[in-house]
Amino acid sequence: MAMKPTLQRPGGLPASASTSVVTPIMPSVVYASDTPDSLDDQYEGRSSGYTYAREGHPNADVLGQRIDLLEGCEDGVVTGSGMAAVSAVLLGLTKAGDHVVGGNQLYGRSLRMMTEDLPRLGIATSLADPTDVASVRAALRPETKMVVIEVVSNPTLRIADIDGIAELCREAGVLLVVDNTFTTPAAIKPFEHGADIVIHSITKLLAGHSDVTLGWVGAKDPELTQRMRVFAVTTGMTPSPYECWLAERGLMTFQLRFDRAQATAERLGAHLAGRQGVTRVLYPTRPDHPDAARAQGLLKGQGGNMLSFEIEGGRAAANAFAHAADGIAFAPTLGDVGTTLSHPASSSHRALTPEGRSAIGISEGFFRVSVGLEEPEALMATFDAGLEAAGQI
Incomplete structure (x- = not known):
């Protein structure tokens, strides 16, 4: 008795009286139409x-x-x-x-x-x-x-x-x-x-x-x-x-992550501003930010999870800091659950001349930090270790 041929892709999903709570992954490249x-x-x-x-x-x-x-x-x-x-x-x-x-x-x-x-x-x-x-x-x-x-x-x-x-x-x-x-x-x-x-x-x-x-x-x-x-x-x-x-x-967790990272970033900025070897800290809610008044009016106290800072000692000190800040990913990205550290002179702005970078305030000792979800105390201790290493150059 000949078997009834089956289609390779009959289409459709099993019937269900309930619906998926989580959005399914739908990788299909093509979708079939009736006519x-x-x-x-x-x-x-x-x-x-x-x-x-x-x-x-x-x-x-x-x-x-x-x-x-x-x-x-x-x-x-x-x-x-x-x-x-x-x-x-x-x-x-x-x-x-x-x-x-x-x-x-x-x-x-x-x-x-x-x-x-x-x-x-x-x-x-x-x-x-x-x-x-x-x-x-x-x-x-x-x-x-x-x-x-x-x-x-x-x-x-x-x-x-x-x-x-x-x-x-x-x-x-x-x-x-x-x-x-x-x-x-x-x-x-x-x-x-x-x-x-x-x-x-x-x-x-x-x-x-x-x-x-x-x-x-x-x-x-x-x-x-x-x-x-x-x-x-x-x-x-x-x-x-x-x-x-x-x-x-x-x-789903964006607002929670934003709030936590922002609170830590503000604390880290205040901590770095008081450390030896740090020449400046840039964070929107700080009163010494060059656009402090505009930041307050525009962002309404929301400083975000990003901060930047500059250390003494140029490239040699920057290398020492990045190496000694153990557990902080030195990576040209932002917004991760973990804190990341980037060095614009060697990454995002490396195509500019030293004069071009200097004109917009980027030196060899300039770092950008994307603050993640670590405990603030652990993060500050790690940055202190980096600063101690940089200070020995």
Whole structure:
């Protein structure tokens, strides 16, 4: 008796009267439709669904919706990395002949895109000091399409005059793009301060465990979002379903992690400020911060989990400090559950000349710290060990 042939992929899931509490991982690259007509309905907006994972998948949508709620917008785009989100803005919304103004202390790869890649494509760029509206105004041209800033700069933690720049952009008819990775929506919601577009590297504090590489970008104007989405799909900026799932899990504890790390960062900053060999400490809530008044008004006491400090002794002392700070990962990242230490002169800003780094306040003894979830006392003791080693050079 001939056996009935079976299909390799019969489709469908077992029926259940209950539903999953945890979002399932859905790695399917393709999704089946009933008929050509039903596929037309999806592509033409009469029904919703998925077709091909590069164009969108459930895990990305679940994650995107959660970040949309945090930032106060709708239908943001999840991308394969933070720089993919930056690229979706800078390349998806500009063309040859346009001009872009960027903050002069953007993330290193953002600066590279501004100074090397965009000009190569015929898109002119200028850098300006985002703490000074007059500097940004002087950089504007008739062909300027957008201004790109970070609320708190990386790594010197200067505070942008986002309200003043937003007003300037409105007057000039220019888009304001804000990278909110450093500050996160727990500290500030840029859309409430006049931003047109907000960017995140989800990789950092939102996901928070150094095990995903993802980005997000959202806009007030749905037409801008759609343009960025189309560019992201066309250029293959597809996020992994598994990484989206991990990031969604990380978001569940985001506020708890932010609060704990922020409290520790403030204590660590105060501790370092009193130590021999430390020439300066940069943390937004400190009264000696160069933008203290603006930080207080803008961030409302939220200093975040990032701080920077400088030690005497140059590169030799920096090597000694990093080696002796046992248990602190020396790694160019931020937002992990563990504290990480980075040295901008040898990592994020190594492409700048020593003179260029000096101009923005980065020396060989300058460190950036992403504070994690360790006990504050243990963290301070580890930093003291590093300072003791550095002091012996």
